[in-house]
Every structure is written in C-alpha cells, then in structure tokens.
Amino acid sequence: MDDPLLILDGLHKSFGGVAAVRGVSTTLARGEIRGLIGPNGSGKTTLLNLVGGQTRPDRGWVVLAGRSLEGQPPDAIAARGVARTFQLPRVFRHMTVLENLLVVVCADHRRAGWVEARRDAEALLRLVHLDGLAHAEARTLSGGQAMLLQLARCLAQRPLVLCLLDEPFAGVHPGIKERMVQAIHETNRAHGVTFLVVSHEMPTLRRLAGRVSVMHNGAWIADGPLDAVARDPRVIEAYLGRPGPGHGPEEGRAPGRAADGHSGQPRDPA
Amino acid sequence: MIPLGWARALGPGMPGASTVRAAGAAAGLAAAALLPFALGSYPVHVLTVALYYVILASSWNLLAGYTGLFSLAHHALAGLGGYTSALLVLRAGIPVPLGIACGGILTYATGYAMGALTLRMRTLYLALATWAFAESTRVVISMEYGLTRGDLGLAVPKLLAATSPRPYYEVFLAAAAATVAGLAILLRSRIGYRLRAIRDDEGVARAVGVNTVRWKRFVFALSSGIAGAAGAIYGHYIGLLSPVGMKFDEMALVIIMVVLGGQRTLAGPVLGAAVVEVASEALRAYGQIRMVVFALTVLAVMRIYPSGLMGIARAMARRWLAAA
Numbered sequence: 207m208d209d210p211l212l213i214l215d216g217l218h219k220s221f222g223g224v225a226a227v228r229g230v231s232t233t234l235a236r237g238e239i240r241g242l243i244g245p246n247g248s249g250k251t252t253l254l255n256l257v258g259g260q261t262r263p264d265r266g267w268v269v270l271a272g273r274s275l276e277g278q279p280p281d282a283i284a285a286r287g288v289a290r291t292f293q294l295p296r297v298f299r300h301m302t303v304l305e306n307l308l309v310v311v312c313a314d315h316r317r318a319g320w321v322e323a324r325r326d327a328e329a330l331l332r333l334v335h336l337d338g339l340a341h342a343e344a345r346t347l348s349g350g351q352a353m354l355l356q357l358a359r360c361l362a363q364r365p366l367v368l369c370l371l372d373e374p375f376a377g378v379h380p381g382i383k384e385r386m387v388q389a390i391h392e393t394n395r396a397h398g399v400t401f402l403v404v405s406h407e408m409p410t411l412r413r414l415a416g417r418v419s420v421m422h423n424g425a426w427i428a429d430g431p432l433d434a435v436a437r438d439p440r441v442i443e444a445y446l447g448r449p450g451p452g453h454g455p456e457e458g459r460a461p462g463r464a465a466d467g468h469s470g471q472p473r474d475p476a
Numbered sequence: 477m478i479p480l481g482w483a484r485a486l487g488p489g490m491p492g493a494s495t496v497r498a499a500g501a502a503a504g505l506a507a508a509a510l511l512p513f514a515l516g517s518y519p520v521h522v523l524t525v526a527l528y529y530v531i532l533a534s535s536w537n538l539l540a541g542y543t544g545l546f547s548l549a550h551h552a553l554a555g556l557g558g559y560t561s562a563l564l565v566l567r568a569g570i571p572v573p574l575g576i577a578c579g580g581i582l583t584y585a586t587g588y589a590m591g592a593l594t595l596r597m598r599t600l601y602l603a604l605a606t607w608a609f610a611e612s613t614r615v616v617i618s619m620e621y622g623l624t625r626g627d628l629g630l631a632v633p634k635l636l637a638a639t640s641p642r643p644y645y646e647v648f649l650a651a652a653a654a655t656v657a658g659l660a661i662l663l664r665s666r667i668g669y670r671l672r673a674i675r676d677d678e679g680v681a682r683a684v685g686v687n688t689v690r691w692k693r694f695v696f697a698l699s700s701g702i703a704g705a706a707g708a709i710y711g712h713y714i715g716l717l718s719p720v721g722m723k724f725d726e727m728a729l730v731i732i733m734v735v736l737g738g739q740r741t742l743a744g745p746v747l748g749a750a751v752v753e754v755a756s757e758a759l760r761a762y763g764q765i766r767m768v769v770f771a772l773t774v775l776a777v778m779r780i781y782p783s784g785l786m787g788i789a790r791a792m793a794r795r796w797l798a799a800a
Binding site for chain 1: 672687
C-alpha cells in the first residue's frame, strides 16, 4: 500500500478544439476500488482510454506500478496487467461464451497451458453464473449477459492488476448487478486487484468503492468518500448546473438513474 | 431427443466431432485420390483446376472469412507467384520445385508488405487498396513485354514430364489437402483464436493482449504465400501464363466459391470450388452468361442461407438426425 499502483500526472487530451480531459492528476492505491462519476461528456471514458492505451494523451503521463505507459499500445498495456470493459458491451460475437474467455488466454503474452486455461475459464463462468451458456454464441446474449461476459473476460486476464470498468451496471438487471458486485469484490479480495469503476449508480458504488472521484468538463473536480463528495458544492453544481443545497447526487436519486443509463442529470429531485 | 443431443455434441470444438470429421476427411481424401482412375482425362483436368481453386478459396477464406480482411488481391498474388516461378525457371534456370518455393516466398513477402500498409484499413478501404494493388500488378506484367511477353502469354516449363493430367491431379490433391489440413491445425491453435478475435472486434482483441498488428501481417503474408505457391504450381501445369488470368473475374470466382460453399468453414471453400468449377465447365457453352448465373446464385444463397452450402448441409444433417 506504500507506493500507488496508478499515477496519472497532468493528463490532457483534446479532440479537435474540444478538451475531453484537461490536466487530470491522481493516484490509485494498490487494491483500491475507486468510483468515477461525472455528467455525460465529462471525459470519464476518454480517461479510461488514456489509461488503457486506446487513446494517446497530448500531454501528461500514466504510470503503472512505477513504470510509464507512454507510447505503449493496448496489447502491451494488457500484458502489464490492465484490463477493461466498454460502455456498450463488446464481446467476440461469433465465438461462444467460453471461447470469448479462451481468446484472453491466447493473448500473445500468455503462456498458460490449454487444459489449465479451459479450467480457469470455466471457473470464471461459474463465478459470473454464465456456465450454463458456455457453448452459446456470444451474439445471442442479452445486453446484461454481455456485460457479465465482458466482466468475466476482464477478470480472465493475467497478469491482472488494474480493471477499468466503463459503466458496467448500465441497463443491467438487479440480479445480474448483484453477481457483478460479488465477482468484483471476490477478485479484489483474493488477488488484490485494483478497480476503477465508472458508474452513475450511486447505491452500487456505495457498496463497492471506498472513494469516489468526480469529473466535470474534463477536469478532476472532487475526490473522497461518496457521501462527502455528494455534498461537495462543486459536484452539485456540476450535476445541476447551479449551486444549491440538497440537490447533490445522493443515494437513491442517482444521477443517470434513467433506464438508459446515459443521462447524467438526476431525475426531478422532488 | 437423444439423437438431437448427439447432433449437438457434433457442434464445433467437441472432441467427438473432430474424430468424426477427421475420419470423414480421410475417407474423402482416399476416394478423391482414386477418382482419376475412374474418369477420362478431360474430367480429371477439370477436377485438377478445381483443386487449384480449392487452395485459392481456402486461403482467401482464412484472410477474409476468419480474420475479416476482405482482400481483392488474391488472384493477382496467384498470378505473381506464377510469373515469379516461371521467370526464375526460364531466366535463372533453377529447378521447377525451387521456382514454386520462390513464388510462395515472394508472395508471402508481398502479402506481409500489403498487410503492413493496410493495417488501419477495414472493409471498403481495404478492398479498394488491395484491388488497386491487383490491377497495378496485372498492368505492369502486361506492359513489361520484354520480361513477361505481355498479353501474348509466357510459355512455362512443365512441372512433370507426364502429358496426362492424372499425376498433376495427385499433386494438386496433395497440395490442397495439405492446405486445408494446415488451416485446420492453425485455426484450432492459439493463432486461430487470435485471428477470429480480430475479425469480431479488433479493438477488444488488442485490449486483451492480442498483438493485432503482428497477426494481421502474418495472416496476409500466409494466405498470400499459399496463393502464390498455388499459382506457381498451376502455371507449371497449364504451361501458359497470361495477364488475362489475373483479371478481376478470377477474384470474383474465388469470392463466389467461398460465399457459396460457406465462409468460416473449412469444408465450405472446398465444396464451393468443386461445385463452381465443375458447373462452370458444364455450362461452358453458355459463355459469360455463366457469371450471371453464379452471381444470382450467390445473391440467393446470401439472402436465404448466409452460411452457404455448408450451412444447408448442417441444417439438413441436424434435421435428419432429429428425425432418426
């Protein structure tokens, strides 16, 4: 717990004239589960892309376990132990559920034996309760099941030190959400894996994350325990567009509780 | 219900299925090897050409079907391999088998370069870029009259002394069997998983640690090398190479074979090549109208049975097993 697992130092990324991420600096401790919230378009996904190597920063550094990720392609970053899911579930549609996990074992940096790999993949499917669908083609899965498969794929990666989850609970049935929370907790406890979870679901984040960070217009505006963050006037302003007490993203009135999970605005607070 | 369960056990990746399939393939191969003794020399020639297309279609299926890289240069690479081997044999005096190997190696390198240059291209852009390469190659070969004799055609030394197509048939059968078996092994390996992952979602493949750059170059190189070597053997069989054989019609024919037979199956291109080549010979009297017939057939197959003849065969087998 001494030196942090992930250091973001002055990260900046613009697309055309729009600054998606501006000057983000923060650290994630080893074994931490960190929530990341913020209105739509606040730069959360871009930030994950910068860490995962899908996007390169204009300025600033990402340092993982003491070594910079500068200039590294996503496959090299995966080999360093970074895994991620995507906001809209992305699975290998023409492969079976089991094969989706076996691909991970077939990554260039992996050397695991086939028998062992298959056994691990089957264990993971049991963990996320997808074992009954092991031989179904992934394109036949529902949105929530695809989300689960994404998570399992993430957890199948080795080495695994950091999981970046992009709105893993959006549009997911409460029962499936429960399995995801359990799987995240189990992996975190058993292997000390660090998680950065983008979500609008405050009740779920409360159960998962010790600390929550808030982004707004590409900037990192607040950091801390969820309740403290939810009372922060800057956060309230970011969500409501005007300062005012009692309108923060509190539990039970999560921003983006709208069924599509895309709205960054809380529902009518009445 | 029990037979249905058995049919399901024959699904992809099941150990039982692979044994059944391997046995079926071995029996088919033995029958194919004996076939020319029951046929006259013209039908054997047609089947020999069909086997050449089996190799082209199978290697293109690896690239376009399994990996999702829709290249339109396969016919040109076959032609390039043919010319490379023929010219080396004619001008440098090397033995024909060595020439064939050189044709394969040169097209492997060409494919590697094409893969490297088109790394960021998908679908239409990739198709256009590879098509431009194919046309340029054909035009250059056609214009370099001094070296290639252009449209007059290049007389190519034969691979075998035999005049009968039978020994050639066996050569092509061995080459086609080796290609399909090699692809079967490749696709079951870790590399096969990587390629299929690239087809489905390149970004995710990369994010889980697949070096997509390396494997896209590799698959381009390998399928091009196979096409080049096949083209070289073909040249030394037919005895005449001409840029006319590198026209887009050839590529269209390969696409028709793969789509009709069933993309992303090993048996599909084999079946498709055999059906299309034999039908093409049977309908020779009707001239170019054949291509229209094939095009319409492909349209119908894509609309009704996107998985091709193999998909139809599988569905029928399943129904039959369920009824039994």
